[in-house]
Amino acid sequence: MNATVSVSHLTKSFGRFLAVKDVSFDVYPGEIFGLLGPNGAGKTTSIRMMLDIFKPDAGSVTIFGGEMTEAKKNRIGYLPEERGLYQDLKLEPTLVYLATLKGMDESEARRRIADWLKRLDLYEHRAKKVQELSRGMHQKVQIVSTLVHDPDLIVIDEPFAGLDPVNTRLIKDIFEEQREAGKAIVMSTHQMFQVEALCNRIVLIDKGVAVLYGEVGEIKRQFAGNAVTLEGQGDFEHLPGVLEVRRDNGAWHLALETGVSAQDVLRALARRDDVKIKRFEVAEPSLDDIFISVVSEGRPAEEEARGA
Amino acid sequence: MRNVLLVIKHEVQRTVGKPSFWIASFLFPMIIFALTFGSQLMARGMADGDSEKDFLDQVMGATAPGEAKPQGYVDLAGVVTTMPEGLPEGLLVAYPDEAAAQEAMDAGEIEQYYMLAKDFLKTGEVVLVQQRFSPFEQLDGGNVFEYVVTHNLTGDRDAAALLQNPMPSVVLERLAPAEDDEAGAGRPAGQSLAPMAMLFIFFFVLTMSSGYVLTSVTKEKExxxxxxxxxxxxxxxxxxxxxxxLSAVALLQMAIWLGVSLLVLREGSPLVGMVSTLVALTLPPGFLAWAVLYFVLGYLMFASALGAIGALAPTAREGSQFTFVTMLPLMIPMWFNTAFIEAPNGALVTFLSIFPLTAPVSMVARMVAVDVPLWQSLLSLGLVAATSYALVMLSARFFRADTLLSGAPISLQRLREALRRHSNV
Structure with a gap:
């Protein structure tokens, strides 16, 4: 299957700051692809280069089988992280303007906008000014503007921000539908449980470099053993080789440093008299654990370098 | 091209759809006209009431006798033998030679002195020596000394007054069939009102329409x-x-302003005479074409500059702080607006009407005041066009994705970086 987007060895600097270094990934039709990373990692810059908003210093982007053109821009729906709408304009004309900029005929745009607004319970607000809408409504309006022109590539950055659980479910269903319809979706978010629920594959960027790339299941298997779940009494913090300790429904969840095994932790616990263990098992790591584990690995060296 | 047309349509609809646009288009010019023409009318009413005043008072202007600065003269031709009745004592001081007059001026006793040459009666040569050059001074205008010389040459007070102002109360009478009721009511006062009106209209429309670009860009960023x-x-x-x-919006606003001006002046009977004078008597042939050209090019110049500021500024508020500096050249002709009435062909107004940053406002105002030599109009328009082109090209360097998406404040470093760049981000 041909990739909808193929990002190859992208590099971009702003002055002396290296924002993205040698990042590569492919996104295929019919998948939701997770673009992950901590704040300032280079995700947004990578998206902007992918969409031809920024030009890369090195590397290339192949989109729909070639270079970006005006016509190809009309096949892309983009919901940026830094987003907004004309506050002093009414909802419907705003959406019509954005839809026509995506190549749509005005009458067709009006018809499709009406359908989307009805589906997202916004139709009765169509004549209101954007500034009169709630934050959640803003978010839904922007999702409408991202999807109204029926794009083949959908790029969404934090799509669930500001949504209540009911609307989150509604939007998730919409993205699932789009995937089933064969659209390629690139999703950037910090909500790892959403990534686990929706994404087929991910790339994790840290400090401008792609540090993880592949299928979610395969990545989780690679990191299995790097976390343990235990139940008991006592203080389970400050154990050697443990990156992070989290309590979850009465159980302790310990994310381990790379190279530290569950046996090492068990041995350390067995030597202590102040703890009682009821349950100890190797946990399948969550993406959250993997994210923290991978991102934290580089931190001590970085902090040391800063201190020097 | 389709996208550009969509942006054009959006900008027009968005700007024209705001109540603030219509308030600015109708209410603001009314206030300006009320202030400008109202004061002019009052001034004229006062002048009309003074028509019976002694001519000497008129040549001395509004200055009270006690406030008038003494002037000196050196009469080598022996023309000045008597002083007209009523001339305040000490206002004109005779000096035997230039050295004495110069010494008095250096000492601050007199403001200026005249030298009547020995062969004045043959050559008419008079030299005026002033302490400093004043570009607003009408060198050929009337003054006290000129009246005194005329009085001595004619030996008759009334004849001297008539020579100074041969047509003191001219009434224009239209002999050709009048096109409308007001046509015959033109008065010379319109000659001075027209440049003033043009200054105001061009200044405000250019300022406001250029400001629309700044607002539009910064609002989209905000x-x-x-x-x-x-x-x-x-x-x-x-x-x-x-x-x-937004240039289409600006032209619409300009049309509204001119239309409202004419309508208000037609309806307001005391102003009817002015409008006929303004339209029928003072506008040179082809003025409209010149005005449109200067307006469009002037708009391009300032709109692109403000657009660049909008691209760099993170908020409308920060962007507006730089508006004053950018629009400063347009304000300069406003500060010197009296020069456009008193000396429209003087050095200052000529410079302002050719210097490209002040020309869009100055040249149109000057054109309605006097006949501008064609070479000056063409030179000025050429310079304005070249400057507009350069500014549009320069501003394009600021209209880049990284600039538009940046939230950093405007700084000299960012300006330098933007100016150095050539290609897209």
């Missing part, structure tokens, strides 16, 4: 919609659409 737009179109397309779209 509303954070700019990134969505950039995923559909190129930054240059966005800039082009905004500048063209």
């Amino acid at each position: 509303n954070r919609i700019v990134e969505v737009l950039l995923s559909s179109l190129d930054p240059r397309q966005l800039m082009l659409g905004k500048i063209i779209g």
Whole structure:
């Protein structure tokens, strides 16, 4: 299957700051692809280069089988992280303007906008000014503007921000539908449980470099053993080789440093008299654990370098 | 091209759809006209009431006798033998030679002195020596000494007054069939009102319409919609659409201002005479074409500059702080507006009407005041066109994705970086 987007060895600097270094990934039709990373990692810059908003210093982007053109821009729906709408304009004309900029005929745009607004319970607000809408409504309006022109590539950055659980479910269903319809979706978010629920594959960027790339299941298997779940009494913090300790429904969840095994932790616990263990098992790591584990690995060296 | 047209349509609809546009278009010119023409009418009413005043008072102007600065003269021709009745004592001081007059001026006793040459009666040569050059001074205008010389040459007070002002109370009478009721009521006062009106109209419309570009760009940044737009179109397309779209708005506003001006003046009977004078008597042939050219080019110049500021500024508030500096050249002719009435062909007004940053306002105001030599109009227009082109090209360097998406404040470093760049981000 041909990739909808193929990002190859992208590099971009702003002055002396290296924002993205040698990042590569492919996104295929019919998948939701997770673009992950901590704040300032280079995700947004990578998206902007992918969409031809920024030009890369090195590397290339192949989109729909070639270079970006005006016509190809009309096949892309983009919901940026830094987003907004004309506050002093009414909802419907705003959406019509954005839809026509995506190549749509005005009458067709009006018809499709009406359908989307009805589906997202916004139709009765169509004549209101954007500034009169709630934050959640803003978010839904922007999702409408991202999807109204029926794009083949959908790029969404934090799509669930500001949504209540009911609307989150509604939007998730919409993205699932789009995937089933064969659209390629690139999703950037910090909500790892959403990534686990929706994404087929991910790339994790840290400090401008792609540090993880592949299928979610395969990545989780690679990191299995790097976390343990235990139940008991006592203080389970400050154990050697443990990156992070989290309590979850009465159980302790310990994310381990790379190279530290569950046996090492068990041995350390067995030597202590102040703890009682009821349950100890190797946990399948969550993406959250993997994210923290991978991102934290580089931190001590970085902090040391800063201190020097 | 389709995207540019969509941006143009959007900008026009968005700006014209705001109540503030219509308030600015109708209410603001009314206030300006009330202030400008009202004061002119009052001044004229006072002048009319003074028509019976002694001519000497008129040549001395509004200055009270006690406030008039003494002037000196050196009469080598022996023309000045008597002083007209009523001339305040000490206002004109005779000196035997130039050295004495110069010494008095250096000592601050007199403001200026005249030298009547020995062969004055043959050559008419008079030299005026002033302490400092004043570009607003009408060198050929009337003054006290000129009246005194005329009085001595004619030996008759009334004849001297008539020579000074041969047509003191001219009434224009239209002999050709009048096109409308007001046509015959033209008065010379319109000659001075027209340049003033043009200054005001061009200044305010250029300032406001250029400001629309700044507001439009900064609002899109503030509303954070700019990134969505950039995923559909190129930054240059966005800039082009905004500048063209808002130029249409500016032309509409200009048409409204001129239309409202004419309508108000037609309805207001005391002003009827002015409008006929303004329209029928003072506008040179082809003025409208010149005015449109200067307006469009002037708009391009300032709109692109403010657009660049909008691209750099993170908020409308920060952008507006730089508006004053950018629009300063347009204000200069406003500060010297009296020069456009008193000395429209003087050095200052000529310079202002040719210097490209002040020309869009100054040249149109000057054109309605006097006949401007064609070479000056063409030179000025050429310089304005070249400057507009350069500023549009320069501003395009600021209309880039990284500038538009940046939230950093305006700084000299960012300006330098933007000016150095040539290619897209």
